[in-house]
Structure formats: structure tokens, C-alpha cells
Amino acid sequence: MKDTLERPWVEKYRPQSIKEMAIPQAKVSGHRVALDEELRTFIKTFLTEIQNINEKNKKIRIYNRTVEDKKQKKELSVPPEKSAVLLEGPPGVGKTSIVYALANDLNMEVIETNASDTRTRDALESKLKETVKSRGIMDFIVQSKAKLILIDEIDGIYGVTDRGAVPAVLDLIENTQFPIIMCSNDYKRNLQTLYNKIRKIEISALSKDEILKVVKRILKKEKIDNFNPKDLNYIIEKNEGDLRGTINDLQGIYQGGLDTDTSELIYQLNRDNNEEIFSLIRELFQDARTLQQARNITDKSDVDYNFLYKWINENLPTFIKKTNELKTAYENLSLADEVFGRIRKNQYWSLLPYFYDLFSGGVVLARKYHPENEGFRRINFPRFTSTGFFSLTVAEHSFVEKIQEKYNVSEIEIIQNLLPFLRKLTSDSRKYLKLVSDWFDLDAKEKKLLTK
Amino acid sequence: MSDNIPVWRIKYLPHSLNEVCGRTELIQRLSDIIKERNFPHLLFIGPEGSGKTTIATLFSEEFLGKYFKSNFQKVYADMPLNSEELKQARSDAYISTSKIGSLAGKKVTTPAFIQVKIKPFIELKALGDVPFKILIVKNFEALDSNQQAFRRLMEIYGKNCRMILITTKASAIIDPIISRCQIFLISPPKFEDFKGEITKIVDQEDVEIEENNIKLLYKITNGKIAEAIDLLQLSSMSGKKIDNTVLYQNLMNSQTNLVRNLLLICLKGDFLKARELSRKIQSNYKYSSQEVFKLMLKEMLKLPLSRYAREKIINLIADADFRAVDGLDTDIQISNLLAKLCDFAEIL
Ligand SMILES: Nc1ncnc2c1ncn2[C@@H]1O[C@H](COP(=O)(O)OP(=O)(O)O)[C@@H](O)[C@H]1O
Numbered sequence: 001m002k003d004t005l006e007r008p009w010v011e012k013y014r015p016q017s018i019k020e021m022a023i024p025q026a027k028v029s030g031h032r033v034a035l036d037e038e039l040r041t042f043i044k045t046f047l048t049e050i051q052n053i054n055e056k057n058k059k060i061r062i063y064n065r066t067v068e069d070k071k072q073k074k075e076l077s078v079p080p081e082k083s084a085v086l087l088e089g090p091p092g093v094g095k096t097s098i099v100y101a102l103a104n105d106l107n108m109e110v111i112e113t114n115a116s117d118t119r120t121r122d123a124l125e126s127k128l129k130e131t132v133k134s135r136g137i138m139d140f141i142v143q144s145k146a147k148l149i150l151i152d153e154i155d156g157i158y159g160v161t162d163r164g165a166v167p168a169v170l171d172l173i174e175n176t177q178f179p180i181i182m183c184s185n186d187y188k189r190n191l192q193t194l195y196n197k198i199r200k201i202e203i204s205a206l207s208k209d210e211i212l213k214v215v216k217r218i219l220k221k222e223k224i225d226n227f228n229p230k231d232l233n234y235i236i237e238k239n240e241g242d243l244r245g246t247i248n249d250l251q252g253i254y255q256g257g258l259d260t261d262t263s264e265l266i267y268q269l270n271r272d273n274n275e276e277i278f279s280l281i282r283e284l285f286q287d288a289r290t291l292q293q294a295r296n297i298t299d300k301s302d303v304d305y306n307f308l309y310k311w312i313n314e315n316l317p318t319f320i321k322k323t324n325e326l327k328t329a330y331e332n333l334s335l336a337d338e339v340f341g342r343i344r345k346n347q348y349w350s351l352l353p354y355f356y357d358l359f360s361g362g363v364v365l366a367r368k369y370h371p372e373n374e375g376f377r378r379i380n381f382p383r384f385t386s387t388g389f390f391s392l393t394v395a396e397h398s399f400v401e402k403i404q405e406k407y408n409v410s411e412i413e414i415i416q417n418l419l420p421f422l423r424k425l426t427s428d429s430r431k432y433l434k435l436v437s438d439w440f441d442l443d444a445k446e447k448k449l450l451t452k
Numbered sequence: 453m454s455d456n457i458p459v460w461r462i463k464y465l466p467h468s469l470n471e472v473c474g475r476t477e478l479i480q481r482l483s484d485i486i487k488e489r490n491f492p493h494l495l496f497i498g499p500e501g502s503g504k505t506t507i508a509t510l511f512s513e514e515f516l517g518k519y520f521k522s523n524f525q526k527v528y529a530d531m532p533l534n535s536e537e538l539k540q541a542r543s544d545a546y547i548s549t550s551k552i553g554s555l556a557g558k559k560v561t562t563p564a565f566i567q568v569k570i571k572p573f574i575e576l577k578a579l580g581d582v583p584f585k586i587l588i589v590k591n592f593e594a595l596d597s598n599q600q601a602f603r604r605l606m607e608i609y610g611k612n613c614r615m616i617l618i619t620t621k622a623s624a625i626i627d628p629i630i631s632r633c634q635i636f637l638i639s640p641p642k643f644e645d646f647k648g649e650i651t652k653i654v655d656q657e658d659v660e661i662e663e664n665n666i667k668l669l670y671k672i673t674n675g676k677i678a679e680a681i682d683l684l685q686l687s688s689m690s691g692k693k694i695d696n697t698v699l700y701q702n703l704m705n706s707q708t709n710l711v712r713n714l715l716l717i718c719l720k721g722d723f724l725k726a727r728e729l730s731r732k733i734q735s736n737y738k739y740s741s742q743e744v745f746k747l748m749l750k751e752m753l754k755l756p757l758s759r760y761a762r763e764k765i766i767n768l769i770a771d772a773d774f775r776a777v778d779g780l781d782t783d784i785q786i787s788n789l790l791a792k793l794c795d796f797a798e799i800l
């Protein structure tokens with residue numbers, strides 16, 4: 001398998017440098033700023049400040065050692081508005097990316113905590129404070145490689161369980177040795193106390209042109225040159241400035257699995273690839289007798305696994321007929337799908353080897369019975385079924401709207417309840433077909449739904 | 453005019469509360485409320501197809517009178533927002549997407565749902581000579597933990613707008629909501645009322661059905677009027693006289709029966725045919741894998757199977773459903789169940 005395809009494109013093409021990014025438009029208290037410059041300045045200022053303050057604190061510490069407790073001076077720290085910024089903007093415009101890209105460019109290391117993972121004050125504290133607050137030894141490390149703290153999705157921080165999180169973050173900001181950048185989608189009133197103390201940069205959604213530039217670069221790198229511009233445009237538009245969503249959809253459509261409407265598109269895109277998949281499937285089911293053989297066959301192939309396991313699902317019953325073998329095969333394939341789901345949802349990339357073995361070896365080795373002569377078996381193209389998300393085709397949508405003009409019930413009710421009834425009513429009776437389509441004023445396409 | 457409506461269930465929709473089939477006590481209570489010109493938030497609980505929405509809508513219509521149009525809204529808590537609405541939601545309040553995938557983000561519709569579907573309506577005062585607006589929220593239980601957000605909304609905007617929350621699952625409604633609502637239990641009509649309604653239709657449409665077959669109709673549809681009327685209309689196509697054979701025949705090809713068929717095909721061990729049918733069910737009815745599993749469970753219980761077989765099949769369905777929660781490809785997850793059922797059939 002292509003190992004370059006092992007990760008989602010959004011990860012694979014996460015910009016490594018500011019140069020690779022579309023810089024989204026940004027504002028600070030209503031004024032346009034250049035986002036990358038703004039962040040650079042912020043980091044630079046912080047670094048000079050902290051150096052000054054550390055110098056002064058050294059003196060204070062020496063002084064404190066020499067006087068008795070009461071007269072001790074408080075140590076200084078960088079004011080919050082200079083030690084933390086908040087990037088606030090819609091999902092998928094590159095908030096997280098710009099932090100990493102910039103750190104890369106400045107040769108800094110990012111210490112990331114994701115607010116939605118670390119919900120309690122304790123967790124935040126232990127994760128950050130120990131690395132950050134402890135002076136002395138840390139002062140030394142600072143000089144080796146500069147660090148930057150990223151608290152991503154800070155809007156996820158406030159929930160039922162984490163009332164203590166805001167003070168923890170504030171505390172962190174007041175004592176940090178490293179510049180802090182926070183990202184957020186939503187404006188959260190709960191975080192007001194936090195917002196008041198720091199600098200906020202508002203980021204807007206990316207424009208279509210900017211998105212197109214990034215997308216074209218990715219398509220080029222993937223050597224995809226036959227993507228219909230109209231479809232591309234549609235995908236971009238549908239995502240409304242969300243580049244992550246756009247890239248995910250592109251990959252989904254290219255590699256299959258999003259929804260039925262796009263299957264035609266996928267088919268066209270992969271036409272050249274099909275012969276290769278055909279022979280791969282044959283080889284797997286007919287020749288592989290051990291796990292190692294199955295691995296070898298999939299490893300040497302160029303077919304992307306996102307795609308391959310759907311082909312295996314489609315063609316499994318062509319090769320495996322015995323019900324007990326089918327059962328074992330599906331036991332493994334469905335587990336593979338579950339594992340893959342978890343990988344995608346939680347980024348558990350370490351589970352990937354199980355996924356490979358389960359969907360390839362786990363499936364084909366379930367086949368115990370190999371006939372003398374396999375004969376020719378037709379390989380079928382995978383049928384892309386619904387992703388479990390209620391979505392209507394264009395025709396269904398307009399059908400529902402026509403119905404609702406006369407009968408005001410929900411989309412679901414119409415599709416799951418009324419439509420089946422109308423189908424039956426009209427299937428044996430031309431008279432009813434005419435009556436119904438006239439009364440609801442259905443056009444030819446909508447009418448076709450009745451006869452499906 | 454109404455003779456021209458080709459679909460009986462629409463033709464015989466009630467146009468006012470007193471045309472609603474049965475439920476006289478309930479209707480009386482609602483009529484009293486209309487006279488009082490005031491009511492607290494309401495919670496309508498009742499099984500699918502019992503007429504909750506119809507009754508709530510008619511009630512609102514009569515309560516608001518000629519100001520109905522501008523002061524009434526009905527929303528579905530379980531419908532994903534369309535792209536226009538999402539766009540609006542994003543400009544108002546961004547939907548947090550911590551997961552990968554544009555769909556993953558959009559699926560969490562609830563905060564956006566409130567933002568787009570609820571707030572704009574309830575924030576504004578009622579228009580015209582009515583004490584407040586009325587908002588119907590269907591399938592309220594679908595809001596899950598986001599019901600919490602409603603509790604504030606109900607308090608803050610209660611003055612502008614009263615809500616009628618509708619649900620089939622009382623147990624899924626959180627206590628603070630229940631405590632803020634007057635509760636109405638809406639059961640299907642009693643047989644006598646059901647019979648009255650059916651008889652009225654039968655007379656008008658010039659078909660015949662005997663009382664014991666009306667009983668049968670009541671039983672097989674669990675008193676769901678719309679479903680019963682559908683079945684009646686289908687049956688009427690094969691002749692003026694509607695008897696039990698005709699009723700059963702028409703019942704036999706409805707979609708729950710597709711699911712029953714699916715089970716039967718599995719129990720015959722024909723995996724390929726089963727998969728084909730399951731795909732058809734999924735794409736035609738837009739069922740999620742979860743819904744298919746639930747329907748299979750329901751239909752399975754109706755089949756004459758041994759206790760052992762039932763227990764085993766429940767186990768298989770539960771396992772498949774469980775996997776599908778994390779799985780990505782519903783077709784694989786459903787096929788998994790089908791393959792296991794086919795295999796189990798072999799053992800039986
Ligand atoms: N401005 C951008 N320039 C280039 N790629 C981007 C940009 N914004 C998003 N992307 C793509 O989308 C992915 C997710 O972006 P991310 O920075 O995580 O978005 P956010 O943090 O704003 O939700 C990135 O890995 C990258 O592939």
C-alpha cells in the first residue's frame with residue numbers, strides 16, 4: 001500500500017511553513033492586521049520581555065534569600081496581554097496550522113494541550129505547570145530550544161466538570177515562561193474573564209480563491225488532474241470557507257465513501273485504477289493462504305486502503321460462499337471498520353496495523369474452501385451506501401418540498417412513511433400515478449421517485 | 453374540492469380540534485385552555501402516530517386565530533440543518549468542530565440548531581392580539597444533553613413564546629424540562645372512536661368493511677389513524693369489499709415487512725439476496741444502520757422462533773449495533789449482522 005496515503009490529507013498536508021499557507025484575514029479590535037506578522041511580533045516581544053524579567057527575578061531571588069520572610073519582594077512576570085493571544089475564528093481556516101507552521105519557521109517547539117482533552121484544573125495544571133512554571137532548571141532549557149504553548153480549542157474548556165479550568169489557565173498565563181497561543185471557534189461568555197486579559201485576534205473564513213490555491217496544490221501532489229472543476233467548485237462552496245472540510249471531502253470523494261451522488265464521480269476518477277484493483281482482489285482471495293501472503297499482496301500494491309476495504313466488502317461474497325466462512329470474514333471486516341472508525345475519530349494511528357490485518361488477512365483467510373478451478377469471477381465496483389447521515393438527493397429534496405406545500409410533515413416522515421405508501425398506491429395504477437403527481441404538481445424527476 | 457385529493461390520509465386530516473378522532477377529554481382540556489387565553493409550556497407525550505403534532509398544530513391554530521401564521525413555528529429537533537442554515541449558524545456562532553471531517557462537525561447540530569431554528573423566533577415578541585407565540589419542537593428527546601440549553605430558553609423567553617415539546621420517549625426528557633411543563637399524555641384513539649372515523653371514510657369512499665375487520669385494522673396498526681387510512685386506501689384498490697385477506701396482503705409489502713423479509717431471507721441463509729435487500733432498505737428509506745437494527749429487532753420478536761433462537765439473535769443484533777457506533781461503513785456493519793444471521797440459520 002502507498003504509505004503516503006496512510007494519513008488523512010489534512011494531516012498529510014498540514015502546512016510546515018508559513019509559506020505553504022493561505023494566510024486568513026485577521027482583525028485586532030476591528031483593525032485589519034497581517035496574521036503572521038502579528039504573531040511573529042507577539043512572540044518576539046514576549047521573548048524579550050521574559051528575558052528582562054528573568055534577569056530582574058534573579059536579583060529579586062538573591063535579595064529574598066538575604067532578608068527575612070516578611071520583607072520579601074514579589075517576583076515579576078510578563079503582563080497577560082503580552083504573554084498570551086487568542087485566535088478566534090471558524091473551524092478549518094488554519095488556526096492550529098499557523099501556530100505549528102510559525103513555530104517551525106522560528107525553530108521553536110510547540111507544547112500543545114487541547115482543552116477538550118484536559119478538562120479539569122488538575123489535568124491542565126499537571127500537564128503545563130510542571131513543564132513551564134518550574135524555574136531554575138527550566139531557565140536553562142529555555143536557552144536550548146525555544147518553546148511555545150498552544151492551548152487549542154479553548155472554547156471546549158468550559159463544561160460541567162471544569163469550573164476550575166479558567167483560573168488554571170489564568171494562573172498559567174501569569175506565570176508562563178513561554179508565549180501562549182490559544183485557539184477558539186466560539187466566543188464563550190464563560191471565558192470572558194480570560195478574554196479581558198489577553199489580546200484577541202479575530203480570524204475570518206478563507207476566501208474561495210485562497211482555498212482553491214491550497215486545494216490545487218494538494219491535487220497536484222496527489223497527481224490528480226481529472227477533477228472536474230465544477231465538482232471542485234461545488235465542494236468548496238459547500239464548505240463555506242472551511243479548508244479542512246474541503247480537503248476532507250475531496251479525499252472522501254477521491255477515495256470513496258461519502259455518498260451515493262458522488263459515486264459516479266469517484267468511478268470516473270478511478271477508472272484507470274480499476275484494473276489494478278481487480279487483480280489485487282483476485283490475488284488476495286485466490287492466492288493468499290497465510291497472513292504473511294495477504295500482507296505481502298496488500299503491501300506491494302498502490303491501492304489506498306480507504307478504498308480497498310470497501311472493495312473487499314463488495315466482493316467478499318463472490319469468493320466466500322459458505323455461511324460459516326462468511327461469518328468469520330465479516331466478523332473481521334466489521335471489526336476492521338470499527339477500529340478504523342476509532343482511528344479516525346480519536347487519531348489512534350497506532351491501531352492501524354490491526355486494521356490492515358483484519359480487513360485483508362482476516363477476511364481472505366476466512367476462506368477455507370478453495371475450489372480446484374476458480375473459474376472467472378466478476379469483480380464488482382463498490383456501491384457506496386449511506387454514511388448514516390440523513391441526506392437527500394436533489395430529486396428527493398424537491399419532492400419533499402412539493403409534498404410539504406400540501407401536507408406539512410417532516411422530511412423524515414415523508415421519505416420513510418408517505419413515499420413508500422405513495423409508491424405502492426401508484427405502482428399498480430396509472431390512474432393514481434397521474435392523480436398523485438398532478439395533485440402534488442410533481443415534475444418528471446420527482447415522479448420517477450414514485451416508480452423507483 | 454376535497455374530493456380531488458388523491459391521498460386519503462391527507463383528505464381526511466382534521467381541520468379543527470373537534471374533528472380530531474376521539475381523545476375527547478384531552479380535546480376538552482385544550483379547548484378550555486384556548487378560552488383562558490393562557491397556558492404554561494406543554495409537553496406532549498405519546499407513541500408514534502398518535503396524532504401529537506396534528507393536535508398541537510390545530511390547538512395552536514385555534515389559540516392564535518387569525519394571527520396564527522406570524523406567531524407559530526414548528527421545528528424538528530432531529531433534523532440536521534441544511535447548508536443555508538449552517539451558514540447562518542456559522543455567522544452567528546461557529547459550530548465547534550473538534551473532530552476531523554466536515555460532516556463530523558456539522559452533525560453536532562444542536563447548538564447551531566438552537567441558534568438558527570429557535571432563538572430568532574422566540575426572541576421577538578408576538579405580533580397582533582395574542583398573548584404570546586407558540587413554538588412546537590418535535591422529537592424533543594433528540595436534543596439529548598442539549599435539552600439543558602432549553603431550560604434557560606424556556607425561562608428567559610417564556611414571556612414571548614410558549615413551547616409545545618413533543619416526544620415519544622418520556623424517559624428521555626430531563627427532569628428540569630418536565631418540571632417546567634404541563635404534561636399531556638396522548639394515546640391513540642379508543643377503538644370506538646377509531647371505528648367511527650373509519651366508518652366515516654368508508655361511507656364517503658363507497659367501500660365496505662365489516663366490524664371485525666375494522667378491529668383487525670385497529671390491531672395491526674396499533675390505532676395509528678394515518679397508517680390505518682393508508683392501508684384502507686390500498687386495500688380499496690382491489691375491490692369495494694375489504695376483507696382480512698386484502699388487508700393482510702397490503703400489509704405484507706409495507707416497509708417493516710421488508711425488514712421482516714430481510715430476516716426471513718437471512719434465516720434461509722441467502723446472504724447475497726439479504727444484502728441486496730438491506731441496501732435497498734437503506735437507500736430508499738434513508739435508514740441509518742441503527743434504525744435498521746432496531747427494526748430488525750422489532751420484527752424478529754414477531755417471528756415464531758424458539759426462545760433460544762431469539763436470545764441468540766438479540767445478541768447478534770446488539771453486537772452489530774454496538775460495533776456500528778464506532779464503525780464508518782454502515783453497509784459493512786449491516787452485512788456483518790446478515791452474515792451472522794445466515795450462519796446461525798444453518799445451525800438452527
Ligand atoms: N490557511 C490554510 N492554509 C493551508 N492549509 C490550511 C489552511 N487552513 C486549513 N488548512 C488545512 O486544513 C487542515 C486543518 O486546519 P487547522 O489549522 O487544523 O484548522 P483550525 O485549527 O482553524 O480548525 C490543515 O491541516 C490544512 O491541511
Ligand SMILES: [Mg+2]
Binds near residue numbers: 183
Ligand atoms: Mg484547530
